[in-house]
Amino acid sequence: xxxxxxxxxxxxxxxxxxxxxxxxxxxxxxxxxxxxxxxxxxxxxxxxxxxxxxxxxxxxxxxxxxxxxxxxxxxxxxxxxxxxxxxxxxxxxxxxxxxxxxxxxxxxxxxxxxxxxxxxxxxxxxxxxxxxxxxxxxxxxxxxxxxxxxxxxxxxxxxxxxxxxxxxxxxxxxxxxxxxxxxxxxxxxxxxxxxxxxxxxxxxxxxxxxxxxxxxxxxxxxxxxxxxxxxxxxxxxxxxxxxxxxxxxxxxxxxxxxxxxxxxxxxxxxxxxxxxxxxxxxxxxxxxxxxxxxxxxxxxxxxxxxxxxxxxxxxxxxxxxxxxxxxxxxxxxxxxxxxxxxxxxxxxxxxxxxxxxxxxxxxxxxxxxxxxxxxxxxxxxxxxxxxxxxxxxxxxxxxxxxxxxxxxxxxxxxxxxxx
Ligand code: ZN
Numbered sequence: 417x418x419x420x421x422x423x424x425x426x427x428x429x430x431x432x433x434x435x436x437x438x439x440x441x442x443x444x445x446x447x448x449x450x451x452x453x454x455x456x457x458x459x460x461x462x463x464x465x466x467x468x469x470x471x472x473x474x475x476x477x478x479x480x481x482x483x484x485x486x487x488x489x490x491x492x493x494x495x496x497x498x499x500x501x502x503x504x505x506x507x508x509x510x511x512x513x514x515x516x517x518x519x520x521x522x523x524x525x526x527x528x529x530x531x532x533x534x535x536x537x538x539x540x541x542x543x544x545x546x547x548x549x550x551x552x553x554x555x556x557x558x559x560x561x562x563x564x565x566x567x568x569x570x571x572x573x574x575x576x577x578x579x580x581x582x583x584x585x586x587x588x589x590x591x592x593x594x595x596x597x598x599x600x601x602x603x604x605x606x607x608x609x610x611x612x613x614x615x616x617x618x619x620x621x622x623x624x625x626x627x628x629x630x631x632x633x634x635x636x637x638x639x640x641x642x643x644x645x646x647x648x649x650x651x652x653x654x655x656x657x658x659x660x661x662x663x664x665x666x667x668x669x670x671x672x673x674x675x676x677x678x679x680x681x682x683x684x685x686x687x688x689x690x691x692x693x694x695x696x697x698x699x700x701x702x703x704x705x706x707x708x709x710x711x712x713x714x715x716x717x718x719x720x721x722x723x724x725x726x727x728x729x730x731x732x733x734x735x736x737x738x739x740x741x742x743x744x745x746x747x748x749x750x751x752x753x754x755x756x757x758x759x760x761x762x763x764x765x766x767x768x769x770x771x772x773x774x775x776x777x778x779x780x781x782x783x784x785x786x787x788x789x790x791x792x793x794x795x796x797x798x799x800x801x802x803x804x805x806x807x808x809x810x811x812x813x814x815x816x817x818x819x820x821x822x823x824x825x826x827x828x829x830x831x832x833x834x835x
Contacts, residue, residue, distance in 0.1 A: 454542065454575065456498035459522055461507035461548070466524065466532075468544040470495060475518075475575045477544055479532050480564040486526040486556060488548070494575035495520040506530035506550045524548075529556035532565070541573030596677055600644060601654035608681070608828045609654045610647065611674040612820075613782065614640035615686040618664025620722050623689035625798035630808045632798060633662065636685045639795060639807070642817035643685070650825055666723050671785035681756065681827070682790040683820065684782050687807055688715065689799040696800040697771035698764060698816075700757040701792040703750065703784060704777035715794070716778035723781065752789035756827050760793065763826070764819035768806065769796065793820070 454470035468477075468490070475494030482489055488507075497520040501510035508527035515521040528550055535546040544567065568574060599609065614636040616622030622632025637659070644655045656677060658670045674682040688699070707713035757775045764770055783790040795816050796803035806812035 463505040537569035541569030613684040646821035667781040697769040707778040712778040760823040
């Protein structure tokens, strides 16, 4: 993957999430068409200044600070990331990447705390000069709460923001646009919120069983609803479904719903299919850019295809964005997801068939919300006669639902206890 060269992965924790995620996701629900895009010719950091040169006009720059590790980020809209970066002064490393089709992100890794004290564009709008100076740790952390600073080029040399448009006819992206799903359960916002995502839907049936033609989208919806009823019985959690009808949602909308609702847990329900009719049992997946095995990788590729209709990708994230998302993913989110995956398998084993090697990793788009612990539950194989009987039956669905609901209860009880 090419972008690794520009986006050095850092195994460090990242805590200052709110601001960053707002920036990260604000552009994702829509596909942007760049009007004019200046490419970054060079980012040069030295003592006292960071100078960014573009080969054409850009729309604006947004500057903000991030802690642990200490960084300064600059999002330039109307710009494309380049390759040429020079570190210097308090900046130990410069990274460039594409946040979305219209926005380049520059990250300055700081060797020591530093603050941006000002910034201006040149008269032709093609050079942005930021004044940067070393600062004490407390002064740096003071800038964290201050949010973002926007710097615009002179009006006559400003790239027009791209027009927002839908890639395919508008009704498809109904998920987030039409408002968030209703929350069921006690009206107490302090109770944890779980978002259950019934995989596929609408024009996308998912896997279709060779035994009686059962469709994955119907099975997942039935299971999601069963999970909701099981959880509501406990009175201790709130629940929302990304969809409770037969409708299509792109993968990014699914996790975006969970993020917007500030969900504590996101569970995407699926059912697999395989060439081998003997393959059976459930598997829990969590996010990793490196798949745990070939099968997991192929499955992720198949599930990620839900975004593609008639060759048109409805999703907002391209390969670069995906990589940045992973780069910024909190280790903690991943740890919580992995813990929940183990718990779910433990709770599911007495109730249903589970595969050996049942916790696997792959790069599922639907799991890429960096701040929401997320798992994908492949509940079994529609290509297996016994599995499909189980998953399509009310009894089987209830067993799956009970497993999920039990795991959720234990999960939140543990988290409460550890506080
Ligand atoms: Zn699926």
